[in-house]
Amino acid sequence: MEPDPAWPALNQTVLTSGLGPFVLLGVPGLEPLHAWLAGLVCLLYMAALAGNALLLGLVAADKTLRAPMYQLLGLLAAADLVLATSMVPKALAVLWGLSAETSFTACLAQLFVTHVAFIAESSVLLGTAVDRYVAICQPLCYGALLTQRVVGIVAVAAMTRGACVTAPPVALLQRLPYCGQRELPHTYCEHMDVARLACGDTRPNIGYRLATTLLSPALDLVLIATSYAFILRAVCHLPSHGARCKALGTCGAHASVITLFYIPALFSFLTHLFGRHTVPSHIHFLLANLYVVVPPAPNPVVCGVRTQQIAQRLRHLLRLCWAEAVRGVGPERASHNRE
Numbered sequence: 001m002e003p004d005p006a007w008p009a010l011n012q013t014v015l016t017s018g019l020g021p022f023v024l025l026g027v028p029g030l031e032p033l034h035a036w037l038a039g040l041v042c043l044l045y046m047a048a049l050a051g052n053a054l055l056l057g058l059v060a061a062d063k064t065l066r067a068p069m070y071q072l073l074g075l076l077a078a079a080d081l082v083l084a085t086s087m088v089p090k091a092l093a094v095l096w097g098l099s100a101e102t103s104f105t106a107c108l109a110q111l112f113v114t115h116v117a118f119i120a121e122s123s124v125l126l127g128t129a130v131d132r133y134v135a136i137c138q139p140l141c142y143g144a145l146l147t148q149r150v151v152g153i154v155a156v157a158a159m160t161r162g163a164c165v166t167a168p169p170v171a172l173l174q175r176l177p178y179c180g181q182r183e184l185p186h187t188y189c190e191h192m193d194v195a196r197l198a199c200g201d202t203r204p205n206i207g208y209r210l211a212t213t214l215l216s217p218a219l220d221l222v223l224i225a226t227s228y229a230f231i232l233r234a235v236c237h238l239p240s241h242g243a244r245c246k247a248l249g250t251c252g253a254h255a256s257v258i259t260l261f262y263i264p265a266l267f268s269f270l271t272h273l274f275g276r277h278t279v280p281s282h283i284h285f286l287l288a289n290l291y292v293v294v295p296p297a298p299n300p301v302v303c304g305v306r307t308q309q310i311a312q313r314l315r316h317l318l319r320l321c322w323a324e325a326v327r328g329v330g331p332e333r334a335s336h337n338r339e
Contacts, residue, residue, distance in 0.1 A: 021101040021182065022194075024094045027285045028185045037289075038095035044293045045088045051300030052077040055310070062313050068146040069135070070310065072128045073303050075155055076257075079121035080296035086113040087292050091187035107189035112170050114188070114292070116162035118265065122220045123158035125258055127151075129224040132251055137234045165212050169205060176200045187289055213269045221262050228255065253302050257295065264291035 026034050059065050059074035090110065093099040102110070134142050169191055179199035186193055195205040231251055238244045268288040 021103050022107055022189070022197075023183045024090070024100050024102060024187055024189075025183055025185045026094050026100075026187055027289065030286065034095040034097070037286075038092050041088060041095070041289065041293055042092055044290075044297045045084055045092075048080060048084050048293060048296035048299075052080045052296060054314075055300040055303075056081070058310065058313060058317065065310065065313065066148065068148065068151050069128075069131055070307070071148065071151040072124060072131055072154070073307070073310070075124045075151070075158070076121065076128065076303065077300065079117055079124055079158075080299055083114065083117035083121060084293050084296045086110055086117060087188045091289060094187045102189065107194060108170050108173060111173075111189045111191060111194070112166055115166040115169075115191070116159065119162035119165055119216050120158040121261065122217045123161055124154065125254075125261065126220045126224055127154045127158075128254055129227040129258075132254060133227040133231055136231050136251075161216075165216055169208055169212070172205050172208065173198075176202070176205075186285060190288065209269075213266070217262060217266060217269075221258075221266075224258060253307075256302050257299055260295040260298065261291075264294070267291075 027037060030037065056074050056077040059070050059077070065071075087110065090099075090102065131146055134145055138145070173191070173194055176195065176198035177200045178197055181197050184190075184193050184197070191205070191209055195202045228251065235244050235248060235251075264287050268291055
């Protein structure tokens with residue numbers, strides 16, 4: 001949308017600097033179901049918090065889980081926590097009717113943190129695929145190629161990549177003139193929805209968003225698919241049936257996480273750009289809400305519990321907690337009986 005040439009630049013600056021809070025509308029078309037959607041999102045969010053926090057704490061505290069594979073799973077859990085927490089609390093407030101307003105600054109901050117976490121998680125998933133490729137296709141080189149130092153580099157590179165990719169569109173949004181329309185048909189701030197409220201030229205925003213979608217998550221997905229193609233070829237040549245099943249089981253868990261993460265996210269991104277008039281709005285906005293909370297909920301189970309050593313350590317931890325609880329209850333009962 002081109003700005004009205006009759007408006008002086010001064011007026012546009014005043015509109016940008018004096019912009020009131022945005023109003024988040026939730027999921028248009030499903031207003032009667034907002035409370036039910038909030039309950040579903042809340043349950044998934046609590047599961048994501050509990051599972052990922054437990055997995056992250058276990059990997060950080062247990063000295064036996066220092067291999068790169070487990071450290072990468074810890075990074076994945078941390079990214080899941082940040083991604084879900086950056087969006088879900090405000091979404092719940094909107095769906096429950098507690099608070100529908102958000103300031104322009106808070107909107108940009110949420111948008112920045114969300115996209116940095118998403119790109120960082122995509123980078124970690126790529127690192128996990130590379131880890132599996134080296135472990136299966138180049139097992140003799142695994143210890144030399146993948147070390148804790150490499151995992152640290154992956155973590156820093158993922159965060160840096162996310163910040164470098166996300167900062168320009170946030171700066172573009174901040175420089176746009178806004179004309180007073182404040183309603184966002186969403187439960188959180190999404191880049192293109194915010195850009196459409198502007199009365200300036202948003203073509204740079206659309207072009208940059210498309211480029212980052214193709215060169216960040218889409219490129220990662222292509223590289224992950226390539227690595228798994230090599231993995232499957234190597235698995236087919238393993239002599240032992242048991243070894244093939246074990247390798248496929250590990251890779252199948254990772255492939256499930258990748259599918260849950262990329263398909264809804266890419267669908268949401270692309271429909272924001274091209275599918276506004278072909279995809280029903282309630283389906284589009286519903287998937288846009290669920291893609292940030294559905295993958296983090298099963299990830300600890302799929303990636304963590306199905307990893308044998310993590311499952312063993314988790315069972316050991318639960319047995320210790322149960323033993324402590326029993327020991328704590330025992331003296332209390334004995335004291336009660338004496339009285």
